[in-house]
Amino acid sequence: MFKPxxxxxxxxxxxxxxxxxxxxxxxxxxxxxxxxxxxxxxxVVATIFPxxxxxxxxxxxxxxxxxxxxxxxxxxxxxxxxxxxxxxRVSSCDLFLxxxxxxxxxxxxxxxxxxxxxxxxxxxxxxxxxxARLEELAEGMQAEDHEGHSHDEEAEYDEHIxxxxxxxxxxxxxxxxxLGQLDPDHAQAYADHAAAYCRQLEALDADYQAAVxxxxxxTLLFGDRFPFRYLVExxxxxxxxxxxxxxxxTEASFETIAFLAGKVDQLGLPAVLTIENSDQxxxxxxxxxxxxxxxxxxxxxxxxxxxxxxxxxxxxxxSLMEQNLDVLRQALGxxx
Numbered sequence: 001m002f003k004p005x006x007x008x009x010x011x012x013x014x015x016x017x018x019x020x021x022x023x024x025x026x027x028x029x030x031x032x033x034x035x036x037x038x039x040x041x042x043x044v045v046a047t048i049f050p051x052x053x054x055x056x057x058x059x060x061x062x063x064x065x066x067x068x069x070x071x072x073x074x075x076x077x078x079x080x081x082x083x084x085x086x087x088x089r090v091s092s093c094d095l096f097l098x099x100x101x102x103x104x105x106x107x108x109x110x111x112x113x114x115x116x117x118x119x120x121x122x123x124x125x126x127x128x129x130x131x132a133r134l135e136e137l138a139e140g141m142q143a144e145d146h147e148g149h150s151h152d153e154e155a156e157y158d159e160h161i162x163x164x165x166x167x168x169x170x171x172x173x174x175x176x177x178x179l180g181q182l183d184p185d186h187a188q189a190y191a192d193h194a195a196a197y198c199r200q201l202e203a204l205d206a207d208y209q210a211a212v213x214x215x216x217x218x219t220l221l222f223g224d225r226f227p228f229r230y231l232v233e234x235x236x237x238x239x240x241x242x243x244x245x246x247x248x249x250t251e252a253s254f255e256t257i258a259f260l261a262g263k264v265d266q267l268g269l270p271a272v273l274t275i276e277n278s279d280q281x282x283x284x285x286x287x288x289x290x291x292x293x294x295x296x297x298x299x300x301x302x303x304x305x306x307x308x309x310x311x312x313x314x315x316x317x318x319s320l321m322e323q324n325l326d327v328l329r330q331a332l333g334x335x336x
Contacts, residue, residue: 041066043093049306050162051097053317057197058176062186074307077103100125101159127174133158140259164230165205169198215332223283224274227302252282261289271296271331300327
């Protein structure tokens, strides 16, 4: 069950106050028009960049569909707080695409205020079903230390489902199915677009597998948060990391640093990985505590800081996964 935790939001009242005074959608380019959308336009709202980009590929040039990307400023999904306007967009759309994990705890309030009785929602974690993974505290990983926090609490699902190309294929299909139900006249177009896009995803997946097969090591080590569990499980890779994927920690303990530095030496790892927007201090400290201090520090993109300007400049889900493949090849010691 992936029902978000209840979050009593003051924004609900604001949504009611706004009513129909604000428009619901944004164009696929990321702009937010002031004019209200046409009544016969299908309004699709996606929370985060990968879902937005997948939907954009499925929609293609089909007319009469307006796609909104809520978190288009580059804010991390774990710290995102919806505005009243965001809540209104969700409450009045036709199709809402979201992850469905703890970072979407606000969604319950938004859906409770829905003014469209025919709204369809697609929770990506629900679509994955048994393929969804719980957050895990791997060996050497530093747990978050919250005052009053019990480590015996119920485990939460790992939300970073988009970092698996295999998950992406399944979820693109789910988006196409939902659009086809809303818009039967264009159902075949959505299915065709999804199939063409999934062929690209499948080809890139094969490239990832080839890189893993060609690597001289089979372990990734992160001096940072670790949102790539779905990716490493796809290819049978081992991993070590300073913090779990949803952690807000930035200061690693001496024990964590020593453990990870020891693993770099023991396994002969050529690189320590960080994610985008990292200050790399933990990674640098790990490398400084290895025997020869020669490991490279590489950045792999978890797509949690992409903004509308990046998309306008040509960034896409596929382009970032291709970029990550180049990083992976280096981290696995593939021949140049």
